[in-house]
Amino acid sequence: MKETPVNKIMESTLDRMREMVDTSTIIGEPMVTGDTTLIPVSKVTYGFTSGGTDLPSKQNKELFGGAGGGGISITPVAFIVIQGGKCRMMQINNYTSSADRAIAMIPELLDKLTELLEAKNSNEDAAEETAE
Numbered sequence: 001m002k003e004t005p006v007n008k009i010m011e012s013t014l015d016r017m018r019e020m021v022d023t024s025t026i027i028g029e030p031m032v033t034g035d036t037t038l039i040p041v042s043k044v045t046y047g048f049t050s051g052g053t054d055l056p057s058k059q060n061k062e063l064f065g066g067a068g069g070g071g072i073s074i075t076p077v078a079f080i081v082i083q084g085g086k087c088r089m090m091q092i093n094n095y096t097s098s099a100d101r102a103i104a105m106i107p108e109l110l111d112k113l114t115e116l117l118e119a120k121n122s123n124e125d126a127a128e129e130t131a132e
Contacts, residue, residue, distance in 0.1 A: 009050045009068040017046060017070050025074060039080040041089075046072045086111065 021044055028040035052066025078091045088111065091104050 005052055005064045005066050009052065009066050010048075013048050013050055013068040013070050017048060017072060020072055021046065021074075035083060037082040039082075040076060041078040041080060043075045043077045044072065045075075046070060 026042055026044055028042065031038045031040075048068065048070030050066065050068030052064055055063040055065055057063045076092060078089050081088050081090055088107060
């Protein structure tokens with residue numbers, strides 16, 4: 001691949017963006033408070049552009065004009081909560097509809113249902129042992 005000024009601009013822009021964002025930006029450092037661990041989760045979006053042109057010249061020198069730029073947006077979206085040996089995700093985004101809110105509650109509802117079924121099974125086992 002031929003090395004051109006546009007390539008240099010693109011490489012420089014991408015290198016700068018890589019310096020700003022790494023995996024710890026998306027999954028943050030765990031925060032421990034008592035028996036609870038919170039891990040922040042963020043959404044990272046980025047974009048970049050670059051361009052250039054060769055300018056006409058009466059001299060034998062090549063003239064080039066170009067520019068590059070980029071932008072990064074980091075938005076917190078959730079926390080992973082680890083507490084009492086259980087892990088759940090707490091979303092912090094605004095829900096656009098009741099359906100979105102209901103879907104986000106499904107994991108918590110499944111955990112509660114599982115706890116109820118386990119409690120019922122252990123009560124039935126205790127009742128059977130007492131009857132014997």
